[in-house]
Amino acid sequence: MSEAKTEGVFKHFSPDMTVGEAMAAHPRVREVFAAFHLGGCAHCSINQYETIGQVCAGYGVDVDVLLETLESLVESSEKAE
16 A cells, blocks of 8 residues: 655555555545545546546545545544454
């Protein structure tokens, strides 16, 4: 799993991580992207080789908010274990 070094805030995800890498990091990442309306429908497809930063810029999503949500997903899973 890729570990981010973005200002020490994000541990598992970063703006330069590809969508494919993010989806491989946790089984529910796809749900988070869909909740942000990223790749959830036919005309909103996202490429697994695009970075999280590129996707957020293209769709006007605040990258920090998305990354915080992704991090909380992983942290919740770690606490449950």
